[in-house]
Amino acid sequence: MFLKNFLYHMGRYTMMLGTSFSRPEKHYMYYKETMRQMNDIGIGSLIIVGLISIFIGAVTAVQFLYQLDGTLVPTYYVGYIIRDSTIIELAPTITCLVLAGKVGSNMAAEIGGMRQKEHIDAMEIMGVNTAAYLIMPKVIAALVVIPMLVAVAAFVSVIGGYLAAVPTGMMSDAEYIQGVRSFFEPFNVVMMFVKAIVFAFLLTTISCYQGYYVRGGSIELGQASTNAVVFSDIMILLADYLIAVLLTG
Amino acid sequence: MIRAENIYKSFDDNEVLKGITTEFYPGKTNLIIGRSGAGKTVLLKLLIGLHAPTSGKVFYDDVDFFSLSKKEVRSIRMKVGMLFQASALFDSMTVEENIRFPLDMFTNMTWKEKENRVNFCLERVNLGKVNDNYPSEISGGMQKRVGIARAIVLEPKYLFCDEPNSGLDPKTSIVIDELIRDITVENNITTVINTHDMNSVMEIGDNVILLYKGEIAWRGNRDEVLHSDNEVLHDFMFASPFLQQLRDSALQK
Numbered sequence: 060m061f062l063k064n065f066l067y068h069m070g071r072y073t074m075m076l077g078t079s080f081s082r083p084e085k086h087y088m089y090y091k092e093t094m095r096q097m098n099d100i101g102i103g104s105l106i107i108v109g110l111i112s113i114f115i116g117a118v119t120a121v122q123f124l125y126q127l128d129g130t131l132v133p134t135y136y137v138g139y140i141i142r143d144s145t146i147i148e149l150a151p152t153i154t155c156l157v158l159a160g161k162v163g164s165n166m167a168a169e170i171g172g173m174r175q176k177e178h179i180d181a182m183e184i185m186g187v188n189t190a191a192y193l194i195m196p197k198v199i200a201a202l203v204v205i206p207m208l209v210a211v212a213a214f215v216s217v218i219g220g221y222l223a224a225v226p227t228g229m230m231s232d233a234e235y236i237q238g239v240r241s242f243f244e245p246f247n248v249v250m251m252f253v254k255a256i257v258f259a260f261l262l263t264t265i266s267c268y269q270g271y272y273v274r275g276g277s278i279e280l281g282q283a284s285t286n287a288v289v290f291s292d293i294m295i296l297l298a299d300y301l302i303a304v305l306l307t308g
Numbered sequence: 309m310i311r312a313e314n315i316y317k318s319f320d321d322n323e324v325l326k327g328i329t330t331e332f333y334p335g336k337t338n339l340i341i342g343r344s345g346a347g348k349t350v351l352l353k354l355l356i357g358l359h360a361p362t363s364g365k366v367f368y369d370d371v372d373f374f375s376l377s378k379k380e381v382r383s384i385r386m387k388v389g390m391l392f393q394a395s396a397l398f399d400s401m402t403v404e405e406n407i408r409f410p411l412d413m414f415t416n417m418t419w420k421e422k423e424n425r426v427n428f429c430l431e432r433v434n435l436g437k438v439n440d441n442y443p444s445e446i447s448g449g450m451q452k453r454v455g456i457a458r459a460i461v462l463e464p465k466y467l468f469c470d471e472p473n474s475g476l477d478p479k480t481s482i483v484i485d486e487l488i489r490d491i492t493v494e495n496n497i498t499t500v501i502n503t504h505d506m507n508s509v510m511e512i513g514d515n516v517i518l519l520y521k522g523e524i525a526w527r528g529n530r531d532e533v534l535h536s537d538n539e540v541l542h543d544f545m546f547a548s549p550f551l552q553q554l555r556d557s558a559l560q561k
Contacts, residue, residue, distance in 0.1 A: 186385035
């Protein structure tokens with residue numbers, strides 16, 4: 060039963076993606092919708108992403124300073140640990156998990172609401188490829204904007220670590236900066252962007268899928284919104300593991 | 309013209325339509341009537357292609373709709389306008405943007421041409437100065453009219469209306485009915501209306517089919533309704549004692 064269900068949803072998800080990435084009826088309309096989505100996802104999520112990132116950096120700094128206390132490991136390593144843990148793991152993963160909750164649930168509710176109010180039927184009857192018009196701009200917008208948000212998150216986290224460690228006197232300004240500049244591996248940034256792009260694709264397509272095929276009333280819409288977050292989160296964590304294995308193995 | 313040929317439609321074990329064969333004519337208001345659950349909405353959605361039949365065919369001017377490719381279906385749908393029961397206007401767009409949407413999507417008209425076409429359609433449905441309002445800021449009757457304006461903006465050959473009078477007062481219902489009939493006649497559109505409004509049948513029923521338990525129980529026009537001795541039709545049209553009295557007195561006259 061589980062396998063049958065899984066195969067059914069995978070098949071329908073794949074077919075939806077096939078229909079979504081087809082030639083637009085009017086490029087300008089898709090461009091306009093993509094810009095709107097970029098604004099919603101990017102500007103709309105900037106504050107929450109910034110806030111979370113600053114605390115991620117701050118907490119990492121405080122906890123590593125606590126753990127390194129009394130050991131022979133130099134204190135400046137804290138800057139290095141914050142930079143790399145943020146770039147490799149925390150910025151892409153935590154940001155995308157948060158975005159799955161904020162952006163993903165919003166997408167599922169928006170498309171699901173349109174399905175229930177017959178807006179999608181209305182567009183279909185006009186001759187619009189609704190899967191393409193409603194999903195492709197969201198995916199493209201997310202693929203462009205989410206990596207940018209992740210880069211901002213990584214930068215803000217390093218600042219957050221600095222604010223938690225230096226002004227409080229836990230370590231010196233020079234030590235922190237030395238740590239941030241030590242042992243830099245540019246490939247880690249590539250890994251961050253690979254993760255950001257894969258997670259962005261997963262969270263938007265899974266959320267759109269949940270909304271696009273919603274049936275019933277407000278309870279089902281709520282369920283679709285919840286499923287969008289839950290399945291996006293699970294798939295992001297699974298992809299995180301696979302990317303880690305593939306790119307660091 | 310639209311022709312349905314021996315249409316069957318089932319959902320799991322529930323057979324909703326049983327061998328529907330009928331024709332819908334251009335320049336006429338073709339009504340599908342029947343009680344709730346009779347299969348009206350399923351038939352309408354099937355005619356537009358939102359449902360596929362279990363068996364049977366639908367022809368748009370001799371073109372078998374369900375044998376067409378996706379691209380060909382889209383080209384037919386660009387000739388179709390639809391008025392939904394709840395109007396289905398896009399909430400995030402103004403009235404003008406709603407009506408302009410099909411023009412933006414499918415035409416290469418200039419901004420001025422689109423503006424003129426939108427204003428023409430709004431005037432045609434007797435709406436003025438609501439261009440910048442959002443659907444939530446106008447009444448239900450006005451929303452229906454905007455829905456009609458959007459449905460006719462691409463000058464459709466076929467117009468489908470799902471319960472156009474639901475939720476409207478009797479006076480507004482008559483206005484909407486007359487509007488649909490006038491537009492149908494003016495533009496020689498094949499209009500199919502799904503309704504259970506008795507007034508609509510008597511006002512604009514050029515070609516009426518009555519669905520009962522998934523089958524056509526009666527067909528005719530508004531002039532034949534009063535004189536028909538079909539029991540299913542009588543039960544549906546003159547359900548209350550008051551309406552039965554009205555019918556009797558009309559027949560006596």
